[in-house]
Amino acid sequence: MTGGTLAGRPAPDRMAPSSYWQALDSGRLLLMAAAGMLAVAAFAGAAVAGGHPIHWKVVLTFGGFIAFGELLRLALPGGREAAPIAMVGALSYALVLKVPDPGHPPYVIHPNPPLVISVAAIGMAVGALPHIAAGRPAALTGMCTRLVAVACVAFIFRELPTKSLAERPWELAFAVMVLLVSFGWLADVVVSALIRADDVGARFSVAIVDEMRLQWPLGLAVGASVLITVFGAETLGLMELAIFIGPLLVTQVAFRRYAGIRATYLQTVRSLARVTEVAGYVEEGHSRRVSWLAVAVGRRLGMAEPQLLALEYAALMHDIGQLSLRDPIPAGATVLVSPADQDRIAELGEKVIREAGVLNDVAELVRCQAWPAYGHDPAPPLGSMIIRAANAFDDMVGPSLDRDRSAAALDRMRMHPVEYDPHVVAVLADVSGRRVASRL
Amino acid sequence: MVSRAAWIYIGLVGIVTAALVFAAQLANGFFAVGHVLYPWLALASLQALFLLCDSVKSPTTSRQTVWSPSSAATLAAVVLLGPVAAALVGATSLISLRRQPADDSDPVRRRRLLMAERLFNGSMHALSGLAAGEAYHALNGHVGLPHPAVFRQIAVAFAAAAVVHVLANHTLVRGVNRLNRRNGTARREPLESSLILLLASDLGYACLGLVIASLWQVMGWFATVIVLVPLFVARWAMAQFAEQHRAYSATMNALCQAVETKDYYTRGHGDRVSKGAVMIARQIGMSSDRTDAISFAGMLHDVGKLGVPTQVLQKTGPLTEDEFAAIQLHPMRGLQIVSEIGFLYEALNGILHHHERIDGRGYPLGLAGHEIPEFARVIAVADAFDSMTSTRSYREAKSIEAAVAELRRGAGMQFDPLLVEAFIAALTQDGWQLPELAVRPPDLGAVTVQDHDDPTAPLQVIIP
Numbered sequence: 001m002t003g004g005t006l007a008g009r010p011a012p013d014r015m016a017p018s019s020y021w022q023a024l025d026s027g028r029l030l031l032m033a034a035a036g037m038l039a040v041a042a043f044a045g046a047a048v049a050g051g052h053p054i055h056w057k058v059v060l061t062f063g064g065f066i067a068f069g070e071l072l073r074l075a076l077p078g079g080r081e082a083a084p085i086a087m088v089g090a091l092s093y094a095l096v097l098k099v100p101d102p103g104h105p106p107y108v109i110h111p112n113p114p115l116v117i118s119v120a121a122i123g124m125a126v127g128a129l130p131h132i133a134a135g136r137p138a139a140l141t142g143m144c145t146r147l148v149a150v151a152c153v154a155f156i157f158r159e160l161p162t163k164s165l166a167e168r169p170w171e172l173a174f175a176v177m178v179l180l181v182s183f184g185w186l187a188d189v190v191v192s193a194l195i196r197a198d199d200v201g202a203r204f205s206v207a208i209v210d211e212m213r214l215q216w217p218l219g220l221a222v223g224a225s226v227l228i229t230v231f232g233a234e235t236l237g238l239m240e241l242a243i244f245i246g247p248l249l250v251t252q253v254a255f256r257r258y259a260g261i262r263a264t265y266l267q268t269v270r271s272l273a274r275v276t277e278v279a280g281y282v283e284e285g286h287s288r289r290v291s292w293l294a295v296a297v298g299r300r301l302g303m304a305e306p307q308l309l310a311l312e313y314a315a316l317m318h319d320i321g322q323l324s325l326r327d328p329i330p331a332g333a334t335v336l337v338s339p340a341d342q343d344r345i346a347e348l349g350e351k352v353i354r355e356a357g358v359l360n361d362v363a364e365l366v367r368c369q370a371w372p373a374y375g376h377d378p379a380p381p382l383g384s385m386i387i388r389a390a391n392a393f394d395d396m397v398g399p400s401l402d403r404d405r406s407a408a409a410l411d412r413m414r415m416h417p418v419e420y421d422p423h424v425v426a427v428l429a430d431v432s433g434r435r436v437a438s439r440l
Numbered sequence: 441m442v443s444r445a446a447w448i449y450i451g452l453v454g455i456v457t458a459a460l461v462f463a464a465q466l467a468n469g470f471f472a473v474g475h476v477l478y479p480w481l482a483l484a485s486l487q488a489l490f491l492l493c494d495s496v497k498s499p500t501t502s503r504q505t506v507w508s509p510s511s512a513a514t515l516a517a518v519v520l521l522g523p524v525a526a527a528l529v530g531a532t533s534l535i536s537l538r539r540q541p542a543d544d545s546d547p548v549r550r551r552r553l554l555m556a557e558r559l560f561n562g563s564m565h566a567l568s569g570l571a572a573g574e575a576y577h578a579l580n581g582h583v584g585l586p587h588p589a590v591f592r593q594i595a596v597a598f599a600a601a602a603v604v605h606v607l608a609n610h611t612l613v614r615g616v617n618r619l620n621r622r623n624g625t626a627r628r629e630p631l632e633s634s635l636i637l638l639l640a641s642d643l644g645y646a647c648l649g650l651v652i653a654s655l656w657q658v659m660g661w662f663a664t665v666i667v668l669v670p671l672f673v674a675r676w677a678m679a680q681f682a683e684q685h686r687a688y689s690a691t692m693n694a695l696c697q698a699v700e701t702k703d704y705y706t707r708g709h710g711d712r713v714s715k716g717a718v719m720i721a722r723q724i725g726m727s728s729d730r731t732d733a734i735s736f737a738g739m740l741h742d743v744g745k746l747g748v749p750t751q752v753l754q755k756t757g758p759l760t761e762d763e764f765a766a767i768q769l770h771p772m773r774g775l776q777i778v779s780e781i782g783f784l785y786e787a788l789n790g791i792l793h794h795h796e797r798i799d800g801r802g803y804p805l806g807l808a809g810h811e812i813p814e815f816a817r818v819i820a821v822a823d824a825f826d827s828m829t830s831t832r833s834y835r836e837a838k839s840i841e842a843a844v845a846e847l848r849r850g851a852g853m854q855f856d857p858l859l860v861e862a863f864i865a866a867l868t869q870d871g872w873q874l875p876e877l878a879v880r881p882p883d884l885g886a887v888t889v890q891d892h893d894d895p896t897a898p899l900q901v902i903i904p
Contacts (some may be wrong), residue, residue: 170658217673224669228651236654237588239595246647247512251670253641254677261684264781268688271693271781272743278777279746284854323698323746356694358687 027198028141031191034145038151039121045114054115055107061238061317062382063123065089067243069417070127073139074255076214077262078305080192081142084222084255085248086127089241090120090146091184091222092229094154095177097162101239111162113154120150141195149188153180170231177230181223189215202299210305221251266312273316281322286394291315293390296431297424299385311383314365317388319350321366373421385421389428392420397432406432450556453612454563457752461527472522472583476656483525485661487532489513489652492668494536494561496675509671511605511642511834513664514569517648518601519594520656520848522583523573530565536557560616564842568608576601578840585657586650595650603647606639645671696739699746706742706891708875709826714738715873716822717815719866720859728788734815737787741794741819742893767899768803771795790815794823795892797854817856819849821863824855827893830875834897840872850895 046054069085076082094116100106118297124143132138157180165173192215193208202210225248232240273287294315298308322345337345350367353359369391380388396409410429413420463789471479490513510533517526536558575585581597582590655663696710717738721731745753748770752763759767764885775792793816800808835877838846844864851857892899 007603061648088508102588102591114730150487174659217676221670221673224666224673228664228670230659232651232654235588235657236586239591240651240654242596243650246644247651247670250641251674251677252825253637253673254681258681258684261688262680265684265688265691268692268781269695271778274777275695275699275743275746278744278773317695320695320698350700352694355697356690358690365678 026193031144031148031195032140035147038117038147042114042117042121042151046118048111052112053407054108055099055109057101058093058096058107058120058238059115061241062089062093063119063126064094065241065245066120066123067127070124070143071130072133072249072252073142074252074259075263076218076259077254078210081139082215082218083124083127083142083146084218084225084252085245086124087146087150087188087222087315088225088229088248089123090116090150090234091153091181091226093119094150094157095180095226095230096233097165100235100236102237106237111154111158111160113151113158116154117151121147145188145191145195149184149190153184173405174227174231177227178223178436181226185215185219187224189219189357195366200299201296204300206302206304214305218255222318225251265351266309269313269316273320276319278321279323282319283398285399287316287319287395289399290318290387290390293393293428293431294383294386296434297386297390297427300427300431301382301386301424303382307383310359310361310365311386313359313362314369314383315387315390317353317362318349318366318391319345320352321345321347323352324348339370346370372419373424374418382424385424389420389424393428393432442584443619447556449616449619450560451562452763453567457527457563457567457570461524461566464527464574465524465569468522468524470524470528472524474575476520476584477660479525481661482520482656483517483528485664486513486517486520486525486529486652489516489668490529490532491536494533494565496672498621506722508642509645509648509674510565511602511673512648512652512667513610515572515598515602515646516652516656516664517569517649518573518576518605519586519598519650519653520584523570523577526573527566527590528569528571530563530567533565536561537866551795564609564612567612568605571608571682572601572605575604586653587843590838598650602643602649603610604644605646609642610639621624630864667724682735692739696743699743706830709893710739710742712826712873712875713741713819713822716825716863717818719870720818720821720863721863723862723866724859726745733787734790734818737790737815738775738819738822740778741791741823742770742774743777743791744770744772747773747776764899768795770892771804786813786815789813790819794819796820798856799853802854812856821855821859823893824850824895825863827891828896829872832891832894836889837874840867840874846896856896 028157056220066086068090069087069089070083072083072085074082074084086148094111094113097109098106099109122282124147128138128143160176165176189211190208193211195200196211197204197207225244229241229244232244270288270291273291276282277284277286291312291388295308295312298311303311346367346369349369350363353363353366365381365383365387368380369387371380371388373380373385373388392413393406396412397405400406410425410432413428414422471483490510493508493510493513496638514526514529517529541703541714576597580593581601582594586594606785648671652663655666659666689826693711697707700707700710714735715738718731721734726734748766752759752766755763771792771794775788778791779788790813793812794803796802796805796807796812796816797820797904798809798812798817800806825843825847828838828846829840844867847855847860847863851860891897
């Protein structure tokens with residue numbers, strides 16, 4: 001694979017694989033197998049379980065709600081997907097005990113996890129169909145995660161004395177549901193973090209904090225909405241779901257706009273970082289390759305997502321200072337110019353980025369990118385050491401995937417343990433090897 | 441500043457509201473007949489909900505869209521307590537805790553503005569609450585705790601009440617905005633596409649009123665608390681959006697400035713062209729999404745100049761054909777840089793074609809008339825105007841009048857005449873910020889000697 005292909009990729013952590021199954025790593029496969037078995041067992045259980053009547057009107061309304069929510073999936077920062085409205089529908093269905101209906105005795109619903117899981121699975125599948133028809137990815141991982149979380153909540157709820165719960169004051173049922181919904185959220189977060197850690201090579205302890213930080217606002221909204229839906233449906237019947245969809249949609253629109261602007265932001269920086277390439281200051285695809293390497297190394301070294309984002313921006317813009325130079329450096333290889341010049345370029349770049357007023361941490365990383373790892377006072381931050389190493393590697397290797405060339409470059413860096421942090425170089429060697437192995 | 445007409449309007453709305461609420465109170469009492477226990481407690485908690493929603497609304501985005509979930513409280517009062525109580529909930533806006541952005545330095549005028557706003561908001565919300573309540577009543581909506589048996593009836597009446605509430609609200613606000621704008625002091629009204637978003641979100645939040653009413657049966661006043669959670673999360677997301685949007689614009693600006701640092705004289709050019717293009721876009725009534733896009737397109741229109749060798753840009757004397765071709769390539773280069781940014785397709789077109797001419801003698805494709813995309817025609821006008829009113833190494837800046845005359849002269853040949861007129865109209869309204877250019881620093885290296893944007897001094901090309 002050439003560097004051009006790397007440059008054309010949308011995002012390092014979201015790369016579309018050439019073949020779907022090739023990209024499935026063990027964690028995802030495990031999750032999918034678990035969710036699939038859960039769904040099959042649930043279908044079977046729901047089919048053979050006698051005793052409790054199935055209220056088709058309730059089933060269809062909640063199923064439709066879930067499908068609608070799945071249709072309105074939400075792309076969250078970092079290539080995540082969420083379907084908050086589907087989650088509200090599925091969790092509410094797992095927890096609802098009574099649904100009044102005009103001109104009817106109220107439907108009494110017994111907790112029935114197989115039925116809940118079946119309805120959730122079929123609803124999600126139906127909601128995903130239009131996405132697949134439109135050529136978008138099916139996002140099975142997200143669906144499986146949601147299904148597992150819903151199943152956890154449904155099974156625990158069945159074990160509780162629900163009958164007496166319905167007769168007690170509402171505060172008790174409320175408290176129980178708060179606990180259950182929080183547990184469902186936790187299950188969702190843990191599974192997502194496991195998958196992510198497996199997917200991008202992050203540490204689990206870091207991934208789970210990242211997931212929690214990113215998911216709590218939406219989780220809070222989903223949790224409160226579940227409580228509102230359950231209690232509302234128990235007094236007003238199924239009409240409640242139709243009404244409550246209005247405010248849910250407003251919340252969803254707010255999140256969509258937020259996620260949208262973040263994506264555009266990253267895309268714009270990624271594109272504008274290419275001005276140095278078009279202007280002939282650096283080689284084609286250099287900033288993207290450096291940012292890919294830097295992010296991969298940073299993730300291995302346990303950096304959290306906000307730091308990784310700053311690192312990605314800094315790596316993309318690390319050469320922006322060259323724009324202030326009169327004439328391009330030959331082939332843009334900053335590794336070949338004198339340390340004083342490297343420092344000057346870094347400082348010019350820092351000035352440009354500081355101008356924005358909002359990316360000061362990024363500016364700091366760019367400023368220190370030419371400092372040696374040891375012996376400089378003050379010591380450079382980890383992000384800058386990573387950018388320095390990644391930049392040197394790419395200046396020497398470029399888009400080539402030749403192993404010998406990579407090895408030579410790494411050897412050269414290992415010979416200067418004061419310049420390049422040995423730990424960073426070791427991780428870089430591993431990561432750049434994967435770049436070859438995963439056919440980037 | 442609040443205009444005299446606006447003061448009269450606000451006073452009128454206030455008096456009419458007070459009279460109507462009083463009349464309704466005499467006719468039906470404070471609360472319509474219902475089954476809510478402790479109606480005064482219910483009223484107080486709904487007022488508290490309203491106050492909370494009203495006090496924290498409006499995270500300012502660039503589009504000045506104000507999201508207010510407070511209508512949920514008013515409409516819950518419509519269902520639970522009746523029209524007069526709904527008006528009383530709306531009137532809570534009089535003591536809203538929201539602070540006003542200090543856009544007026546004079547404290548007396550600011551206090552007046554604040555008072556006018558409180559007075560207006562209070563009476564407007566009260567009036568729309570009353571109207572919604574009466575509409576609900578007229579359609580046989582059942583006042584009190586909603587019961588499943590009459591639920592269909594309630595839903596229909598409630599939908600009508602929600603629509604009446606949103607419409608009354610927006611009509612009254614538009615009225616005061618129009619009166620104030622005629623005076624030339626107020627901000628523009630939100631543009632159409634964001635207005636639809638605003639109406640839709642208001643209706644969405646209005647539905648929450650019925651949700652609160654239905655939860656009341658189970659948990660009483662606590663319903664207002666649980667409903668607050670998703671409201672605040674939505675607000676958090678909107679505030680995040682606004683913050684990211686600001687950060688995004690600032691970063692774009694910084695990067696564009698970096699691109700311009702190479703040439704002392706063209707500094708700020710992209711920014712000013714962007715402002716000019718937005719002025720034209722507003723004047724011809726472009727939607728706010730397109731205005732956003734043209735603002736970016738204007739900022740980035742010359743980014744492709746980076747791909748033109750510095751020697752060519754800084755050459756004195758006539759250019760060779762090859763050098764001219766290199767300059768003519770810059771819109772393509774610009775497109776190459778920005779093509780992966782996911783903003784509107786139109787913005788890319790604007791960048792690619794901003795040097796086309798109406799008579800078809802422009803570059804890179806030689807499109808003519810309306811073949812040229814609208815964005816490109818808009819940018820072309822703003823681009824030429826800024827070039828002429830900026831100082832160049834070979835000439836002083838032209839005055840605004842001279843540049844306007846030059847634009848008029850080129851209308852129909854180089855520029856779209858309608859857009860030239862729109863720009864001139866916007867110019868007389870909003871004015872123009874001329875580039876600040878102090879003395880040229882002595883240590884400066886080479887600078888652009890010929891400006892490819894300047895219509896009065898076309899590039900000299902050696903024709904073999």
